[in-house]
Amino acid sequence: FGKESKLTTMLTGASKWDQSGADIAENIEEWSQMILDLSGGTADTIVFGAKAWKAFRKNSKVEKILDLRRADSSTMKLSPEKAVSGLQSKGTFGEFKLLVHLGKYTDPIDSKTKPYIEPHQIVMLSSEINGTRHFGAIKDLKANMRAVPFFTKMIERDDPSAMFLLSQSAPLLVPERVNASMAIEV
Secondary structure: OOOOHHHEEEOOHHHOOOOOOOOHHHHHHHHHHHHHHHHOOOEEEEEEOHHHHHHHHHOHHHHHHHHHOOOOOOEEOOOOOOOEOOEEEEEEEOOEEEEEEOOEEEOOOOOOEEEOOOOOEEEEEEHHHOEEEEEOEOOOHHHOOOEOOOEEEEEEEOOOOEEEEEEEOOEEEEEOOOOOEEEEEO
């Protein structure tokens, strides 16, 4: 969709979050400002992979900020909780909602199970990303190769006698503000 390439990045060396000198709070502020500058949307959610969350919560600078803000709006749940569709809410860090995504899917290309969010990855999002659901053409002559939300047809077989119902859809979610999200390997 023409997303800015600098909104997908990777930390290296001493800046990686599992290193003792990592300044995670500064990273988050910089990336949030970048999202605002490039999209006009304010980042308000951080989704962590499992190892990125572990590095975040164990970082001494993050712990210090949380300790200083006890009376403020920052809270964190450090204990495990039951995931809903692989997603765990972990509280807030300033104005950011913190989520950990542990869900997996089976890749249709190589049939391997993979995480939605890589273990060392975070995704920063703005709820202002907005979007529209479009539909691609149904590749079926009986649907006249049209783009429709759903196409259903019945198929009859004679020997042995059977009736099959086939429903097809080709949805595509298109973000309105493509630059209102950022993926970072931390």
